[in-house]
Amino acid sequence: MSEMKAAAYICRGCGIGERVDTAQMAKIAQKEGKMQLVREHDFLCSAEGVKVIRDDIEKEGVTHLVIAACSRRAKTEAFHFPTVAVARANIREGVIWSQPEDEEQREVRQEMADDYVRMACAEVKKMKQPAGNPNVGHSKRLLVVGGGVSGMTAAREASKAGYQVTLVEKTGALGGWAARLWRRVPDREPYRDPIDTGVQQLIESIQQDPNIEVRLNSVVASTSGAPGRFTVKIATESGDCVSDEFGAIVQATGFTTYDIAKLPELGGGKSPNVVDQAGLEKLALEAAENGQPIRRPSDGAEVKTVVFIQCAGQRDDTGKHLPYCSGHCCATSIKQAMYFKDANPDVDTVVIYTDLRVPGNGEDFYRSGQAKGVTFTKGKVSGVEVDGGRCKVNFHDLILDDKNAHVEADLVVLATGQVPVSGVDIEKHQDMPEEQRKAISVLNLQYRQGPDLPQLKYGFTDSHFICFPYETRRTGIYAAGPVRRPMDIAQALEDATGAALKAIQAMENAGLGRAAHPRSGDLSYPIVRLDGCTQCKRCTVECPFGAIDEDEKRYPVFNESRCRRCGTCMGACPVRVISFENYSVDTVGAQIKAVDIPDEFSEKPRILVLACENDAYPALDMAGMGRHHYSPFVRVIPVRCLGSVNTIWVTDALNAGYDGVMLMGCKHGEDYQCHFVKGSELATYRMSKIDDTLKQLALETERVASYEVAITDIARVPQLINDYVAKINEIGLSPMKGFG
Amino acid sequence: MGDLNVEAVERYRNNFLKEVEERVEEGHWVKMCMQCGVCSGSCPFGPHWAHPPQELFMMIRAGRREEVLTSDSMWMCTSCYNCVVRCPRQLPITQIMHGLATYAHRLGLAPKNQPTRKFSVLFWNNCTRTGRVNELKLTLGLYFSDGFIAGIKKAWALRHIGLGLLLAKRLNPFELIKGHGCKDKKGIHAMLKKAYEIENRRKGFSS
Numbered sequence: 001m002s003e004m005k006a007a008a009y010i011c012r013g014c015g016i017g018e019r020v021d022t023a024q025m026a027k028i029a030q031k032e033g034k035m036q037l038v039r040e041h042d043f044l045c046s047a048e049g050v051k052v053i054r055d056d057i058e059k060e061g062v063t064h065l066v067i068a069a070c071s072r073r074a075k076t077e078a079f080h081f082p083t084v085a086v087a088r089a090n091i092r093e094g095v096i097w098s099q100p101e102d103e104e105q106r107e108v109r110q111e112m113a114d115d116y117v118r119m120a121c122a123e124v125k126k127m128k129q130p131a132g133n134p135n136v137g138h139s140k141r142l143l144v145v146g147g148g149v150s151g152m153t154a155a156r157e158a159s160k161a162g163y164q165v166t167l168v169e170k171t172g173a174l175g176g177w178a179a180r181l182w183r184r185v186p187d188r189e190p191y192r193d194p195i196d197t198g199v200q201q202l203i204e205s206i207q208q209d210p211n212i213e214v215r216l217n218s219v220v221a222s223t224s225g226a227p228g229r230f231t232v233k234i235a236t237e238s239g240d241c242v243s244d245e246f247g248a249i250v251q252a253t254g255f256t257t258y259d260i261a262k263l264p265e266l267g268g269g270k271s272p273n274v275v276d277q278a279g280l281e282k283l284a285l286e287a288a289e290n291g292q293p294i295r296r297p298s299d300g301a302e303v304k305t306v307v308f309i310q311c312a313g314q315r316d317d318t319g320k321h322l323p324y325c326s327g328h329c330c331a332t333s334i335k336q337a338m339y340f341k342d343a344n345p346d347v348d349t350v351v352i353y354t355d356l357r358v359p360g361n362g363e364d365f366y367r368s369g370q371a372k373g374v375t376f377t378k379g380k381v382s383g384v385e386v387d388g389g390r391c392k393v394n395f396h397d398l399i400l401d402d403k404n405a406h407v408e409a410d411l412v413v414l415a416t417g418q419v420p421v422s423g424v425d426i427e428k429h430q431d432m433p434e435e436q437r438k439a440i441s442v443l444n445l446q447y448r449q450g451p452d453l454p455q456l457k458y459g460f461t462d463s464h465f466i467c468f469p470y471e472t473r474r475t476g477i478y479a480a481g482p483v484r485r486p487m488d489i490a491q492a493l494e495d496a497t498g499a500a501l502k503a504i505q506a507m508e509n510a511g512l513g514r515a516a517h518p519r520s521g522d523l524s525y526p527i528v529r530l531d532g533c534t535q536c537k538r539c540t541v542e543c544p545f546g547a548i549d550e551d552e553k554r555y556p557v558f559n560e561s562r563c564r565r566c567g568t569c570m571g572a573c574p575v576r577v578i579s580f581e582n583y584s585v586d587t588v589g590a591q592i593k594a595v596d597i598p599d600e601f602s603e604k605p606r607i608l609v610l611a612c613e614n615d616a617y618p619a620l621d622m623a624g625m626g627r628h629h630y631s632p633f634v635r636v637i638p639v640r641c642l643g644s645v646n647t648i649w650v651t652d653a654l655n656a657g658y659d660g661v662m663l664m665g666c667k668h669g670e671d672y673q674c675h676f677v678k679g680s681e682l683a684t685y686r687m688s689k690i691d692d693t694l695k696q697l698a699l700e701t702e703r704v705a706s707y708e709v710a711i712t713d714i715a716r717v718p719q720l721i722n723d724y725v726a727k728i729n730e731i732g733l734s735p736m737k738g739f740g
Numbered sequence: 741m742g743d744l745n746v747e748a749v750e751r752y753r754n755n756f757l758k759e760v761e762e763r764v765e766e767g768h769w770v771k772m773c774m775q776c777g778v779c780s781g782s783c784p785f786g787p788h789w790a791h792p793p794q795e796l797f798m799m800i801r802a803g804r805r806e807e808v809l810t811s812d813s814m815w816m817c818t819s820c821y822n823c824v825v826r827c828p829r830q831l832p833i834t835q836i837m838h839g840l841a842t843y844a845h846r847l848g849l850a851p852k853n854q855p856t857r858k859f860s861v862l863f864w865n866n867c868t869r870t871g872r873v874n875e876l877k878l879t880l881g882l883y884f885s886d887g888f889i890a891g892i893k894k895a896w897a898l899r900h901i902g903l904g905l906l907l908a909k910r911l912n913p914f915e916l917i918k919g920h921g922c923k924d925k926k927g928i929h930a931m932l933k934k935a936y937e938i939e940n941r942r943k944g945f946s947s
Contacts, residue, residue: 348755356774367829370772375757375801378775399775399798 006124007037007062008117009053011044011069011091019096019106020113025068028114033121037062044069045078057084064127066120068113071621072638085582087124089116090636093624098718099632108604108632115595115635122594128581130524132513133560137229139247140507141166142500145220145442148176149489150481151252152202153496154503158250159211161504166213166244167206168220168234174203176254178489182284182339185331187490191364193342194335197489223249224446226547226561227476228510247507248476250499251453251461253442255418255482258313258322266312266414267384272297273391274384274412276312277332284339293343296410298389303347303410306340307393308333309381310353312414324458326417328488331362333415334369341372350375350407352395379405384412418486422461422479426450445474449546453477460485463677468517470499473545473677475516475562476506515565518614518675519640524580525560526569532577539569539578544643544677566676567644571683576646585646588637592649595635597657600737605659605728609636609721610645614675616664616709619717630718631725634662641665642706643679647686650704651693657737660728662721663687663706673710680708700731744945745847749805751944756805763943765839769831773797779823779833789816793823793833796840809849814840815856846945858885868932871922876915 008029010022022040029035037060041049044067056062067079068089079086091113099109140163144155147169155165167174178184183194206212221235230246260268260276267274273296275283280294287294296303310330313321330353337349351374358366370376379395391412397405423442424432426449438444441451453461453472461479463471470478480499481492506516515522533555540548540556547562548569556569570578576585588610598604611617617638623630639645642665650661665680667673674680684706691701707720752759760767773794780792791799791813799808817837824834841857844850850857862881867873884891895902905911922928939945 366774367772370774373771375771376774377801378798397798397802399795400802402802405802 003061004064004125005037005060005062006033006035006064006066006121007039007053007056007060008033008035008066008068008121009044009049010038010040010117011042011049011067012040013043013045014070014092014096016069016091016096017042019099019101020091020110024110025091025113025117028117029066029068029121032118033066034125035066035121045075050078053079053081057081063129064124066117066124068117068120071624073618073621083129085124085127085129087120087127089113089120090621091116093621094636097624097627098620098630100629105632111596111604112632112635118594118596119591119635119637122590123587126584126586126590130522130581132523133525134513135560136510136513137226137245137247137561138511139229139245140164140511141244141246142503142507143168143220143230143232143244143246143249144252145249146176146252146254146481146483147171147174147214147216148252148254148481148492149178149199149202150254150483150492150496150499151176151250152206153493154250154252154480154500155212156202156205156209157497157500158504159209161500162211163504163507164211164213166215166234166246168215168218170217170219172217174206174214174216175199177278179203180278180285181281182288183335184489185328185335185362185365190368191361192368194338220443222444222446226510226559227506227516228561230476247510248478248503249443250478250480250496250503251422251442251472251483252480252496252499253421253423253483255420255486258416258419260312260414260416262321263313263414263416265383266309266381267386267391267412268312268414271386271391273389273410274386274414276414276416277329277336280336280339280411280413284336294339294411296389301389301410303340305348305350305407305409306337306411306413307391307407307409308337308349308351308413308415309384309393310351310356310415312381312416314415314417315354322417322419322458324417324486325357326415326486327357327359327491328486329415329417330357331365331488333413334358334366334374336413337369337374338372341369341374345373348375349373350377350409352377352379352381352393352407354378354380354398377405418482420459420461420483420486422455422459422483423452424450425455425459426452427454443477445546447474447546448540448549453479454546464673464675466673467675470495470502471517475545475547475564476503476510478503478506510561513560515563517564519565522565524565524582525563526558526565526567526578526580528556528558529577530555532575534575536574538572538574542568542572542643542678542682544568544679564676566641566679567639568641568676568679568682571642571644571646571679571686573646576648583640583644585648588639588646588649589652591637592653592658593656595656595658597737600733600735603733605633605725605733606657607631607634607660607662607721607725607728608653608658609634609662609664610639610642610649611636611664612642612666612680612709613638613640615666615673615711616707616717618711619709619713620664622711622714623718626714628715628718630721633725634721641674641676641679642683643674643676645683645686647690647693650687650690651697654694654697654699654703654734655736657734659734660703660705660724662724663704664709664717664720665706667708667710680706697736699734699736702727702731703734742848745849748847754803756803756808757801759805760800760840760843763945764836764843766832766835767839767843769836770797770800772829772831774829776828778826778828779831782822782826784820784822785816785818789813793837796837806849808840809844809847810851811844812851812854814838814844815850815854817841868928870919871925871928872920874915874919876911876913877919880916 026038030038065086070092071090072088095113142158142165144151144167155167158165178199184197186195217237221233223232225231233243235241340347378398381395385392391409394406396403444451456462463473478499480496535554549557668681777794780794814837866878883894
């Protein structure tokens with residue numbers, strides 16, 4: 001792209017031509033925006049309109065486009081010109097639909113439209129059409145860590161899609177926990193009886209699959225690299241170590257059961273007749289092998305009464321045990337009670353629960369359990385007394401409000417739930433000795449941020465529970481099965497399939513130098529001007545995805561394939577040496593400076609809105625669609641994430657005479673919704689530090705405000721804007737006007 | 741009747757649920773209750789009885805035999821069927837209530853002075869004797885069930901209605917003396933006897 005030729009296209013369709021003066025906008029594009037070519041069109045997204053643009057690109061050599069029409073989120077297919085840089089001025093949703101139609105408002109509405117044209121013209125000239133990251137790996141081989149149901153399913157699904165897979169299992173056999181079950185909860189009609197686990201067939205299909213290489217008794221000794229080119233050392237028990245390259249990784253390391261020895265009050269560890277659900281499966285398997293009914297472990301006596309205690313060490317709000325529900329235990333207990341009832345209906349099976357949670361078709365299975373005579377008792381178990389072979393379960397009957405209810409049982413089964421096997425908690429075990437870390441680490445990542453995946457909640461590895469299941473915060477590494485959240489076999493099968501597909505997507509995207517979600521397919525990538533870098537490490541520390549390592553000289557090393565293109569590094573950099581080809585400190589800075597600031601006597605404030613493109617900007621667009629009107633004094637610039645907001649934009653805006661800056665990002669904190677995990681949180685933190693700057697400029701701290709906005713806040717966003725404008729009017733316009 | 745109770749206790753030991761399942765009309769539904777409490781919440785008499793259906797079902801599962809069978813709760817059911825309509829598990833709750841009441845009565849455990857029970861016994865005896873309901877005897881029986889004085893008082897209070905019925909030829913005073921039966925009284929008695937036998941066999945009653 002040796003020479004820049006910029007063209008602006010102004011659409012008159014969708015009522016734009018009636019509400020604003022497009023001829024004036026065209027003039028502005030030409031004179032102020034310095035566009036070499038300006039055209040107005042009645043229906044720009046029509047085949048004919050698009051052809052006009054295409055012809056200009058081909059025949060006139062246009063390299064930079066401004067399209068002043070609808071929001072950048074609309075008509076993306078029509079206005080897709082991959083060879084040139086495109087900036088969109090949002091005249092439809094952003095101006096004519098979000099402003100009243102009456103003539104009175106014509107002046108301010110026109111100013112708005114003119115400004116958006118100015119901004120787009122300024123932006124486009126700072127943009128380059130991204131060519132994609134040249135530093136890519138092309139490995140399409142998938143590594144699956146964990147040989148249980150989740151791991152095997154992920155491997156098989158990837159293989160079915162035509163990909164080569166290596167499956168690493170630390171024990172000597174495939175199958176995981178599921179292989180240790182006698183039967184599983186049914187996954188199809190009529191949901192009445194426990195069914196065969198199907199694990200054996202799955203193992204056989206894995207063994208016969210030429211695309212899948214299975215490595216038993218092996219662990220991952222080290223993982224380095226990035227999607228498309230992970231280098232993984234796999235250590236076998238004998239001490240051998242092989243190194244291989246992988247395109248993506250699925251971590252399906254599953255769970256362990258909560259240790260029943262931690263539940264002495266429920267008889268855990270005190271008697272062989274108190275077992276957990278896994279322990280009962282073992283008894284059931286042994287009994288099935290001998291063709292005998294399940295017997296009491298202590299003395300081999302017949303089991304006449306068995307009591308299942310739900311939520312043993314789970315859903316615990318005292319902080320002593322697991323705080324969460326493992327989701328599968330209710331159905332599992334029903335299944336296990338059926339082991340007894342199906343063999344001998346005279347065996348008394350009592351399930352003591354506080355809430356019976358059998359989601360989905362589990363309800364049918366529950367009903368089947370009742371029909372078979374399993375007794376369900378709503379109660380809270382206060383303790384289990386062990387005396388010889390018998391156990392006495394004391395509980396508070398919650399329906400009859402009988403605090404002294406009890407059952408005598410031969411066997412007590414505790415539903416203890418699942419604890420994820422997710423390796424080192426990198427946030428808590430920073431200071432752990434290297435050797436200890438190695439022992440418990442699953443992936444042994446050679447990343448600056450730590451050897452394993454960051455953990456979201458209670459040790460489960462996931463990155464975004466609403467928008468991006470399977471995604472961990474390490475691009476190209478996906479979690480599947482109970483390591484991600486507690487689940488049963490049916491869910492694990494689905495989960496593993498999802499994770500395998502995500503991993504394939506990541507490998508393919510990485511091979512083409514493109515971003516993973518949420519900017520899937522984005523060719524831009526962070527470019528660093530290292531000669532200006534001061535080694536402050538903010539980018540390496542703040543990158544939510546561990547995409548940035550450090551070299552020996554403590555300069556940042558960008559692993560573009562790990563990057564999700566949020567720009568958090570760009571927002572963090574105090575010397576502003578990080579940028580994207582089509583999104584940089586300059587592209588946004590130029591837009592901010594392009595806005596025409598009226599003088600202080602005009603009574604027309606100017607407020608800059610930096611809106612996250614994931615939630616806040618769509619909400620603003622939808623507000624326009626719903627004709628929720630908001631103040632004409634705001635100028636909205638979409639940003640990839642609030643994390644990419646560099647404080648210089650804010651200080652520049654205030655210096656230039658803007659009266660206020662609103663930042664709109666996603667919810668952060670505990671139940672965050674930020675698509676880049678930490679961006680909106682970081683932005684709020686950075687903005688809290690801007691108070692000093694404001695004071696230096698002798699400005700009120702209210703002139704910079706950040707808001708948490710959800711995509712559904714369609715009516716709330718205009719309200720936020722109007723309230724803020726009212727507040728600015730109260731404080732008075734900025735004294736900085738005219739100095740910019 | 742006491743014998744029947746002793747026999748039942750002996751036979752079912754701790755398993756009252758099983759006893760209900762086998763011997764109570766529609767009793768096999770009790771185990772299907774999922775304790776949602778919609779029946780109790782829907783019952784117009786709910787606040788007025790000791791144990792709403794949900795609780796009765798729980799007591800059955802908890803093996804509280806004595807407490808359930810001597811309770812007067814199931815006698816309070818007015819058969820409005822609100823619970824049956826609303827039960828998400830489609831349990832015939834009204835029928836179970838009546839089944840429980842009947843069973844308790846047969847065992848001789850039902851509260852002796854429970855008005856619903858008293859009326860039911862009166863009605864049953866009245867209509868099975870001749871194969872027809874003798875309304876005059878039934879009414880008077882009801883009036884005098886609480887004693888002679890109370891009977892006279894009730895009859896006096898309602899004398900205008902009685903007189904009206906008499907004038908409209910809706911009430912025949914000679915029914916008090918004789919009363920007319922159905923065509924085949926013997927047949928009715930034989931039928932009821934047979935039904936009783938069948939029921940006993942089906943529910944495993946020895947007597």
